Amino acid sequence: xxxxxxxxxxxxxxxxxxxxxxxxxxxxxxxxxxxxxxxxxxxxxxxxxxxxxxxxxxxxxxxxxxxxxxxxxxxxxxxxxxxxxxxxxxxxxxxxxxxxxxxxxxxxxxxxxxxxxxxxxxxxxxxxxxxxxxxxxxxxxxxxxxxxxxxxxxxxxxxxxxxxxxxxxxxxxxxxxxxxxxxxxxxxxxxxxxxxxxxxxxxxxxxxxx
Amino acid sequence: xxxxxxxxxxxxxxxxxxxxxxxxxxxxxxxxxxxxxxxxxxxxxxxxxxxxxxxxxxxxxxxxxxxxxxxxxxxxxxxxxxxxxxxxxxxxxxxxxxxxxxxxxxxxxxxxxxxxxxxxxxxxxxxxxxxxxxxxxxxxxxxxxxxxxxxxxxxxxxxxxxxxxxxxxxxxxxxxxxxxxxxxxxxxxxxxxxxxxxxxxxxxxxxxxxxxxxxxxxxxxxxxxxxxxxxxxxxxxxxxxxxxxxxxxxxxxxxxxxxx
Numbered sequence: 001x002x003x004x005x006x007x008x009x010x011x012x013x014x015x016x017x018x019x020x021x022x023x024x025x026x027x028x029x030x031x032x033x034x035x036x037x038x039x040x041x042x043x044x045x046x047x048x049x050x051x052x053x054x055x056x057x058x059x060x061x062x063x064x065x066x067x068x069x070x071x072x073x074x075x076x077x078x079x080x081x082x083x084x085x086x087x088x089x090x091x092x093x094x095x096x097x098x099x100x101x102x103x104x105x106x107x108x109x110x111x112x113x114x115x116x117x118x119x120x121x122x123x124x125x126x127x128x129x130x131x132x133x134x135x136x137x138x139x140x141x142x143x144x145x146x147x148x149x150x151x152x153x154x155x156x157x158x159x160x161x162x163x164x165x166x167x168x169x170x171x172x173x174x175x176x177x178x179x180x181x182x183x184x185x186x187x188x189x190x191x192x193x194x195x196x197x198x199x200x201x202x203x204x205x206x207x208x209x210x
Numbered sequence: 211x212x213x214x215x216x217x218x219x220x221x222x223x224x225x226x227x228x229x230x231x232x233x234x235x236x237x238x239x240x241x242x243x244x245x246x247x248x249x250x251x252x253x254x255x256x257x258x259x260x261x262x263x264x265x266x267x268x269x270x271x272x273x274x275x276x277x278x279x280x281x282x283x284x285x286x287x288x289x290x291x292x293x294x295x296x297x298x299x300x301x302x303x304x305x306x307x308x309x310x311x312x313x314x315x316x317x318x319x320x321x322x323x324x325x326x327x328x329x330x331x332x333x334x335x336x337x338x339x340x341x342x343x344x345x346x347x348x349x350x351x352x353x354x355x356x357x358x359x360x361x362x363x364x365x366x367x368x369x370x371x372x373x374x375x376x377x378x379x380x381x382x383x384x385x386x387x388x389x390x391x392x393x394x395x396x397x398x399x400x401x402x403x404x405x406x407x408x409x410x411x412x413x414x415x416x417x418x419x420x421x422x423x424x425x426x427x428x429x430x431x432x433x434x435x436x437x438x439x440x441x442x443x444x445x446x447x448x449x450x451x452x453x454x455x456x457x458x459x460x461x462x463x464x465x466x467x468x469x470x
Binding site for chain 2 (some may be wrong): 120125
């Protein structure tokens with residue numbers, strides 16, 4: 001018996017069956033048990049967060065002490081900011097609700113996230129440029145459809161020529177909708193089957209190839 | 211008091227039938243009677259790893275940023291199954307593998323999977339977990355910029371990203387494309403599939419990624435289980451067509467039944 005493999009499989013099966021029963025049945029004992037399991041999950045995730053922080057310190061601490069690459073000062077900055085966030089959060093006693101914590105979050109973290117998110121527009125434009133080239137009949141159809149959807153999404157065109165709006169709607173409901181549902185049904189079935197395989201211990205890839 | 215939750219009796223029957231179908235498919239698979247179509251995206255992984263060895267450049271495997279406790283857990287499991295396969299190939303052929311992680315609960319599992327693969331190939335001493343499986347950040351764009359930075363500096367030969375992805379999918383696909391990496395993408399997140407289709411060399415669309423673990427294992431039992439997906443799909447198509455025809459005739463028996 002391989003305990004390192006079999007014990008996780010047994011735990012997966014028991015927890016999985018309780019989760020399934022919680023969804024389909026009304027037994028209060030099952031619902032209470034599943035609530036406890038979900039709470040355990042939250043606690044485990046909190047521990048995992050500590051593991052992540054420890055991992056960051058270990059990896060970046062080593063990088064700073066080695067100074068082999070020119071990016072070591074980025075590691076120093078990362079650890080510095082990590083400590084600042086923790087100290088401000090704990091020091092005020094109000095954690096993320098404190099005004100100081102909110103300030104550094106809103107003034108530093110949020111703008112950086114928004115900047116990265118907005119850069120997506122350029123990535124999408126580059127991607128669209130690469131793919132929207134009418135090289136053959138298939139790519140021409142894709143190109144023509146994309147142009148119609150773009151025109152239908154740009155306020156000035158439907159406002160001037162309502163046909164653009166209706167064309168876009170027709171593309172979405174009649175053409176995209178059918179394909180979308182087909183893929184969605186396939187995804188749903190695939191997810192159910194992999195869920196069942198995980199429950200019965202057939203899907204063991206997540207445990208490594210033992 | 212009702213035993214079953216209202217509106218979930220038919221879904222429960224469907225779930226039990228899916229369970230039976232999966233069991234039957236596995237039994238038929240054991241006899242080697244099931245043949246499945248080739249998935250070029252998964253067949254290409256060995257070639258991709260070989261290319262990385264030839265060019266002396268690293269290979270990236272990104273299992274997405276889903277966890278084990280959210281809606282996308284099945285996609286995460288599918289991504290980790292592929293990671294297990296990729297790590298085995300990398301250890302066997304001698305390619306340097308990088309797995310930049312975003313979720314702290316998936317991190318230890320990913321580390322164990324890669325470690326197991328290297329151990330099985332007798333090359334555990336070649337694995338540097340801290341450098342090769344770094345935890346970059348739990349925040350979407352901090353993680354994304356970390357991955358983009360790594361890709362720009364290391365110029366990997368290949369990138370395999372199978373799992374749940376969000377807005378970062380386009381950033382990754384474009385960055386790895388720009389550095390000349392061969393890419394295999396796969397996600398069941400509908401909005402991200404077009405991004406992968408636009409820029410990846412091979413794409414696993416929808417349910418194909420759920421079959422990936424079984425497909426790459428080459429195990430007849432596992433391959434058999436893929437067949438049950440197709441059986442269920444056939445039933446779904448029959449029900450859809452029947453429902454469409456009956457609804458057109460104003461007979462709502464199927465939609466009423468599904469509401470039970």
